[in-house]
Amino acid sequence: MFGLYLHIPFCSAICNYCNFNRGLFDADLKRRYVDALVREITACAADQSSIVNHQSSMKADTIYFGGGTPSLLEPEEIARIIRACDEAFDVAADREVTLEANPESVTDARLAGYRAAGVNRLSFGVQSFRDDELRRLSRLHGADRARAAYAEARAAGFENVSLDLMMWLPGQRVDDWLASVDAAAALGPDHLSLYLLEVYPNAPLKDEMARAQWSQAPDDDAAAMYLTAMERLEAAGYEQYEISNVARPGRRSRHNVKYWTDGEWLGFGCGAHSTRSGTRWKNVSATGDYVARIEAGVPTATDLRRLSPDERLGDALFTGLRLTDGVNLDAVRARYGVDVWERYGPMLERFVHADWLRHEPPRLYLTRQGMLLAHEVMAVFV
Numbered sequence: 001m002f003g004l005y006l007h008i009p010f011c012s013a014i015c016n017y018c019n020f021n022r023g024l025f026d027a028d029l030k031r032r033y034v035d036a037l038v039r040e041i042t043a044c045a046a047d048q049s050s051i052v053n054h055q056s057s058m059k060a061d062t063i064y065f066g067g068g069t070p071s072l073l074e075p076e077e078i079a080r081i082i083r084a085c086d087e088a089f090d091v092a093a094d095r096e097v098t099l100e101a102n103p104e105s106v107t108d109a110r111l112a113g114y115r116a117a118g119v120n121r122l123s124f125g126v127q128s129f130r131d132d133e134l135r136r137l138s139r140l141h142g143a144d145r146a147r148a149a150y151a152e153a154r155a156a157g158f159e160n161v162s163l164d165l166m167m168w169l170p171g172q173r174v175d176d177w178l179a180s181v182d183a184a185a186a187l188g189p190d191h192l193s194l195y196l197l198e199v200y201p202n203a204p205l206k207d208e209m210a211r212a213q214w215s216q217a218p219d220d221d222a223a224a225m226y227l228t229a230m231e232r233l234e235a236a237g238y239e240q241y242e243i244s245n246v247a248r249p250g251r252r253s254r255h256n257v258k259y260w261t262d263g264e265w266l267g268f269g270c271g272a273h274s275t276r277s278g279t280r281w282k283n284v285s286a287t288g289d290y291v292a293r294i295e296a297g298v299p300t301a302t303d304l305r306r307l308s309p310d311e312r313l314g315d316a317l318f319t320g321l322r323l324t325d326g327v328n329l330d331a332v333r334a335r336y337g338v339d340v341w342e343r344y345g346p347m348l349e350r351f352v353h354a355d356w357l358r359h360e361p362p363r364l365y366l367t368r369q370g371m372l373l374a375h376e377v378m379a380v381f382v
């Protein structure tokens, strides 16, 4: 079964580190955007010549609203988009429907509305439980609002709540970070995503860091942040299942796991990517361009490309190694007809000797230490 991804590109303010496909909220553009999304979903499923319909199964089991800030959409708009998905595809009854939300943009009523609309998983962009760090990131919420939003989500009936945290923030020491990790664990979310801040060359944060003389901690501290957080979360009952993700048993993100297990998904909205039947494409990125094309009946897909068997294999290995379970080499051989160890073993041996990588047939997986250096290992496959 495939996943459905809906991109919502609107934000109340643009954070100083953000590199996502997003723009400032505009009520009129948002109204046209929701209409366009619904039209794209409907047209995609109806187009019998499309790659989407080349397989007999039209069954999906996850819907994911990502952004941007999807919680800037009204509950009725979310409900309308979910209805469009249901009408266009065969979406399983036990679906996972995730909405990314910012703490400052939700209220009791709004959360109850999302729940009634069919959303059953919330992912809050908390980033930190320290107000000084949140201000440095130009986030609009404080730690108290994050805690309140979490409590409101539980009160609204959400049984599956995830929190995003970011480490290696400017001026952040290892203990500052661990204070946020402990604060998050104390709330008891079902899932946590822990990301390392990447300061892009053209991010306003880079200039602010230079002006204020904020720096990121040394690499060894960044490694300590990651490793200690994972240990603490494990002690608190979470299971690491991916480089950046931990979950309580049974609470892994079903949608995101498709990206790491050679799965298929259809993306709708500006900049959304799709992978289906060995073909990959991406929608135009700019919100206005996307809406104008949909309104004019012009295709939005760009970069449509049939992947070669080697590219598919490389992607399956590259993404599969992100999982703590790693890659099942027998399954890869059955799917791609390739003995991975025979082909890549000579290049991977040194990582095995360094104990970054373990080869325990049929599994190939990264150790936690290896996860810190995953890109070096994964570079072998691409």
Ligand code: SF4
Residues within 6 Å of the ligand: 010, 011, 013, 014, 015, 018, 019, 020, 022, 067, 068, 069, 102, 125
């Ligand atoms: S809320 Fe998220 S998507 Fe929007 S600007 Fe901030 S980091 Fe970027």
